[in-house]
Amino acid sequence: METLSNIENQKLTLTQKSEELGSYIGQTPLFPIQHLYTSRQVKIFAKLEWQQFGDSVKxxxxxxxxxxxxxxxxxxxxxxxxxxxxxxxxxxxxxxxxxxxxxxxxxxxxxxxxxxxxxxxxxxxxxxxxxxxxxxxxxxxxxxxxxxxxxxxxxxADQYSNPGNWQAHYNTTGPEILKQTNGKVTHFICGLGTTGTFTGTGRLLKEYKSDIRLIGLQPDLAMHGLEGWKHLETAHSPSIYDASLADDIRAVSTERAHQLITLTARKEGVLISPSSAANLAGALELAGELEEGVIVTVFPDDLSKYGEILTQLF
Ligand SMILES: Cc1ncc(COP(=O)(O)O)c(C=O)c1O
Structure with a gap:
């Protein structure tokens, strides 16, 4: 349906059109994971990042x-x-x-x-x-x-060195998480690619709550199937990466991610990508170690662009 703003869009300058497009970026739902672990005192939430214009966290x-x-x-x-x-x-x-x-x-x-x-x-x-x-x-x-x-x-644009990469998460993903958890988030955990999501969101959350725990994730091996992630020891480190932010860095295997794609589809009703499932693997491992807490992660994209994995798993 054509809205009034769409119609007016025709007359806008490029700067105005680009600003208008901003209302379709971000503001993604915070989805509760409810059936893959048992603790009542620990909550896990994931932001469904494919639910915005442009189809992913990026x-x-x-x-x-x-x-x-x-x-x-x-x-x-x-x-x-x-x-x-x-x-x-x-x-x-x-x-x-x-x-x-x-x-x-x-x-x-x-x-x-x-x-x-x-x-x-x-x-x-x-x-x-x-x-x-x-x-x-x-x-x-x-x-x-x-x-x-x-x-x-x-x-x-140089996304690996452009500060706009982490600043986007500092200005949008981080504040959204604070608002959606009423400031109750205790742990933020996610994988490292360009590291923009972790650096920007983590920096904002740490400034708001100095006792929040930030956990970065990487593939367990240099050769891996976690599209979007980098293996820190063997890959070129992005210049936006701030190594002082993480309280802990953990590894996730591609096999565990694939297993969780299936489980999340069957038990939570969402079809998630390998890197989303790897983030969930990290969050579930963490949940098993805590007495209480609110763990937040992101699901960067869904499975719709990964036809070969869909075929391999189902
Ligand atoms: C599917 C997927 N997962 C994870 C990431 C990592 O996010 P970031 O680059 O913010 O570290 C990316 C980045 O491109 C991605 O495409």
């Missing part, structure tokens, strides 16, 4: 990075937004770019799934394929080189 940083650059005049219809992403950030840039008429170019490892390539194509993204073995570290290198060769052609 809509928050993508939007913040783009909105700031639009305001400053460095991003507009005549330049291409350029970044490296194998997944959700790229898809979020693509949705927002299409809605605002801004072209998007992404450096994408060649072995990204066909589904992702199709989604990006549907949203009119220019894709530069990078070496399949190099992952996002190589894709990042290629994006930087492209920018350096033609700086007038691109706005280089």
């Amino acid at each position: 809509a928050r940083p993508a939007y913040r990075i783009m909105r700031k650059a639009i305001k400053q005049g460095t991003l507009h219809e005549e330049v291409q937004l350029l970044d490296a992403s194998s997944g959700n950030t790229g898809i979020a840039y693509a949705h927002i770019g299409a809605a605002l008429g801004i072209p998007v170019t992404l450096c994408l490892p060649e072995n990204a799934s066909d589904e992702r390539k199709r989604i990006l194509k549907a949203l009119n993204v220019n894709i530069e394929f990078t070496d399949r073995g190099g992952g996002t570290d190589v894709a990042q290198h290629v994006a930087r080189e492209m920018y350096e060769r033609a700086p007038d052609r691109y706005y280089y």
Whole structure:
């Protein structure tokens, strides 16, 4: 249905249109996990991050990075937004770019799934394929080189170093969690990719409540199936990562995440992605160690973009 604001949208400037789009980003539900553990004194909640424009947790940083650059005049219809992403950030840039008429170019490892390539194509993204073995570290290198060769052609968003990444979570995810738990959150736990979610949300929560516990999660092995996560010992550390924030860093296996995808579907009624299930694995382990508490995590996306895992598990 066309709303009044949509109709008025036609007459807005790019800055105004980008601000208007902000009302469809964030404000995701805090979902209670109720059937996968038994303690009555410990609660686990997860933010359902696919329930926003842009389809995942990465809509928050993508939007913040783009909105700031639009305001400053460095991003507009005549330049291409350029970044490296194998997944959700790229898809979020693509949705927002299409809605605002801004072209998007992404450096994408060649072995990204066909589904992702199709989604990006549907949203009119220019894709530069990078070496399949190099992952996002190589894709990042290629994006930087492209920018350096033609700086007038691109706005280089650089999600791994752009402070807008963690600031998006500091300004939205963190305050939403405080509001939705009435300030009662005692533990925040989530996986580390670009580390924006953990750094921004954790920093805000720690400032509000210094005794809150922040637990970061990483894959147990360098080769893993937790899309979006980085193995800290072997991957390039993002410059936005603040190692002093975490009270603890724990590891989760891909097998445990897959097991929890099935259990969460059958017992909670939600179909979650591997990294969402890995966050839940961390939260459940923690719940087993506590007498009482309110544990909050995020579910970055659902299973809809992971057809091969859906086929493998069900
Ligand atoms: C599915 C998924 N899970 C987890 C993450 C990690 O979030 P962050 O980059 O904020 O550390 C990402 C990041 O792209 C992701 O796409």
